[in-house]
Amino acid sequence: MAVFCKTSRIWRARLAATGAGVTVVMLACAPAWAAGGAAVPAGRAAAATPVPAVAPPVPETVEVNGIRRAFTHVAAQHLPDADTRVTAERLIERGVVDLRGLEYVAPNLTIQSINGTASTNFYLRGLGFNDFTQNNMGPVVTYVDDVAFPYSTMASGLMFDMADVTVTPGPVGTEHGQSTTGGEVKLRTNDPTDTFHYGASQDIAAYARSRSTAYISGPIADGLSFRLAGQVNQGGGWQTDPLNGAHLGDANSWALRAKLKWTPDSRTTVMLSGHVVRDESQVVGGIPISRLIGSAPIPSVGWTQTEWSAKEAFTKLIGRQNGLKPSEDNWFWGADLHIAHDFGPVTLTAVSAFETEREGEYTDQDATAAAQADAYRTIAANNFTQELRLANSRAGDRLQWVVGAYYQRSRMSQNFYFDYTDYRPARGYMQVSSFGLNQEATSQFGHVSYRLPRHVTLFVGLLHEVDDRGLTGLTSRIYGGRTLDFHGESTAAAQFAGQAGVSWQATRNVLLYYKMSKGFKPGGFTANNTQVQGQLAPFMPETVLTYELGLKSDPIANVLRINAAAFYNDFHNQQILGTILLPDYGPLSQLTNVPKSESWGFEGTIDLHPVRHLFITQNIGWQRGIFQNFPTVNRAKTNAYYARTGVWKAINDNFAGVDNGQPKLTLNGQLDWRQAVSHDYAVEFGPNWVYRGAQAMTPGGTGFYRLPPYFLLGAHVTLRPASDRWQVTVYASNIMNRHYYTSGGQATTTYLYIPGAPRFIGGRISCGF
Structure with a gap:
């Protein structure tokens, strides 16, 4: 059993995003990091995965059938892909505030500014090209909220109030959006x-x-x-x-x-x-x-x-x-x-x-x-x-x-x-x-x-x-x-x-x-x-x-x-x-x-x-x-x-x-x-x-x-x-x-x-x- 402070809607939402296994009880005045084992201190978001039903609330006590997860994106572990999924919190920790910063949190990804400007070129698994004119579709396409941006400069300045980022290497296009050869950044x-x-x-x-x-x-x-x-x-x-x-x-x-x-x-x-x-x-x-x-x-x-x-x-x-x-x-x-x-x-x-x-x-x-x-x-x-x-x-x-x-x-x-x-x-x-x-x-x-x-x-x-x-x-x-x-x-x-x-x-x-x-x-x-x-x-x-x-x-x-x-x-x-x-x-x-x-x-x-x-x-x-x-x-x-x-x-x-x-x-x-x-x-x-x-x-x-x-x-x-x-x-x-x-x-x-x-x-x- 783990005990957490019942003082924050944010924290209660993070508790809801846990996997099955152990009952967690929140009491009104217990410290938020009192969990043992794999517990994560306050503010460390658990994976956004499907969860079992939550028991009806009672005064001052909420029971959640779950175990604190050390790692995020648990459900994605059952998907056949090589995607890199990054939480908003990790982006903030690493100071990722623009597209180019994503190369600091994903493997085999290079994002380069063109002549020091806001225009960018993507290389994923080595696939990309240097297009100064930015009038051609790149081999790696940027999506913002499920909308494809075929010209990368259009996505400039939009990385704030983020939920998460997913980097998908390899050919895509059979499930949504634009066909590409190199992948996509969502x-x-x-x-x-x-x-x-x-x-x-x-x-x-x-x-x-x-x-x-x-x-x-x-x-x-x-x-x-x-x-x-x-x-x-x-x-x-x-x-x-x-x-x-x-x-x-x-x-x-x-x-x-x-x-x-x-x-x-x-x-x-x-x-x-x-x-x-x-x-x-x-x-x-x-x-x-x-x-x-x-x-x-x-x-x-x-x-x-x-x-x-x-x-x-x-x-x-x-x-x-x-x-x-x-x-x-x-x-x-x-x-x-x-x-x-x-x-x-x-x-x-x-x-x-x-x-x-x-x-x-x-x-x-x-x-x-x-x-x-x-x-x-x-x-x-x-x-x-x-x-x-x-x-x-x-x-x-x-x-x-x-x-x-x-x-x-x-x-x-x-x-x-x-x-x-x-x-x-x-x-x-x-x-x-x-x-x-x-x-x-x-x-x-x-x-x-x-x-x-x-x-x-x-x-x-x-x-x-x-x-x-x-x-x-x-x-x-x-x-x-x-x-x-x-x-x-x-x-x-x-x-x-x-x-x-x-x-x-x-x-x-x-x-x-x-x-x-x-x-x-x-x-x-x-x-x-x-x-x-x-x-x-x-x-x-x-x-x-x-x-x-x-x-x-x-x-x-x-x-x-x-x-x-x-x-x-x-x-x-x-x-x-x-x-x-x-x-x-x-x-x-x-x-x-x-x-x-x-x-x-x-x-x-x-x-x-x-x-x-x-x-x-x-x-x-x-x-x-x-x-x-x-x-x-x-x-x-x-x-x-x-x-x-x-x-x-x-x-x-x-x-x-x-x-x-x-x-x-x-x-x-x-x-x-x-x-x-x-x-x-x-x-x-x-x-x-x-x-x-x-x-x-x-x-x-x-x-x-x-x-x-x-x-x-x-x-x-x-x-x-x-x-x-x-x-x-x-x-x-x-x-x-x-x-x-x-x-x-x-x-x-x-x-x-x-x-x-x-x-x-x-x-x-x-x-x-």
Whole structure:
């Protein structure tokens, strides 16, 4: 028997989310961490799993048939997948406040900012591509509350008031949403509550960084409830310009989310949601690593320094104020409607969503005070999706199934402005490239599973998708010079994807599974800095056949959990950022296809609770891949030839047998010690860590074309009362103040790295009622 303090609705809700086995009694004045064995102190959420019935309440005593769980997501241990599921509390502990931070809590996941901006590229199990223009669908799709965001930038600023996050590796699309080859990242935010709740948090850290969040939730009328949540981010800029001491990197953003939930009867739920994000944050500037063109030395800058420039003529051209710093000027807003009705044997779900993006983004892509690759881009985009799903309502049936259809339509226009006025004698001008994108896709999907005797389950899924997209109205204009007009390009694809597998619940706590999945992703276009029509040739669709063998186990209940999966990917026409060379102009990046490639590896999570107060989580990811056939321009050799001769000549290579360059080893984990310090208070503390292996930023890249590996260490200490109504945390990230780089790239004259943040020490106080 365990005894807990009956003072908090939050704590009582967490008790309800426990497994079966032992009666738990709550008394009015007992301390919340008085449980023995595998008990978790106040505030440690148990797994959100189905629970047995709760006995009728009696005065001052509530009985719950359950045992405190050391590990979360107990029900998911019986699902045949390699998903990483992360609670909202773990996200807060690790300081994960944006998409990029998810790589600190999941294996084999890399999320990189593009030139230090809010735009991101995903790599999951090594599968992803670097798309600066962000007008193509990535191999890893972000979902927010069951709504797919095909362009990752649209999901910026939405990670607040979170419920949980799920990272799913491998091909998906036979059960919901968009078909992909690499997987998906699903964000789930908190829903309205039937009782009144409110709360807030304030996080203050080094470099004047401030993060504020608040929410209020409760009933409006019978069957009608609401939730309103918001966040404000300010400061935190840690870079300076050594030439003039100017400051760079401060956040300046706010966001609001509103949800309205209506349950007209016990079988129907209607949820209307809306959000708006305003982001005027400064971006992280690059550090030049090598000069590729010219003989002038690259700037010598310190770890927290960077150079930039924005000439008055350029800011006037783009309609911005003189003295512009590298920064965002973004609006994101959208709304979605979820309707679910249980007809008895089946449940019908409809999800409608409309998302809008208005982006203005200035970056200094040569990372010097010279105007050799200053860039400003504007994006106006909208995306509409409609999904219908019909599924079996009876969870206990041997036969489980879901069928559905998905529709997506997007419209986008972009302008890319470049200032090359100091890039002489090659260019010496300002330029703008403009284009539009029209895209439409439809898919039909179905998934069936059947439970055989002896705890064996067979499952199969099928998807058919048609995607049609066209590039329109592309022009490239040199101010004071020529204007090039290009004819439109289009590409269409129609393919099948699917999945088949078997799972075996060998024992109550051990699940084995094997599955084969075929993934499909449509083709697209490279559309920035276009000089010749050939640059607009569409790249082809990507397909992958994935074989996966997995294990989920709790060999020692509430003490040890081991989940692991091994995979092999067989790619055809894998999409990747390659290189082309334009005579008398130079090398340019272009999305292209690798005719044949492969990758393999494994990932796993170990949760350990060896003694009463100690909890350890370790994620491990390892992958390796090679290009089996990949003829393309060798960018490193081409740049080296120009440096020797002053002549642009394409040095072609076939990278057959060359490593795909993705980080081979990724590690991240956390250790927590949870201890009562008095009758009324508990403390928890411990370190966290992350390691990421080297990454080649160009095919076959070596030397400075390979991003160095890094290891980071953080820690936190949290004090909370028995009521669990507030908590105070002191934390530190990058304790050792390691110098590391998160991404890299080349614009024109220099090759640069984007540095990671230095040591941050901060504090956070939060409350909830």
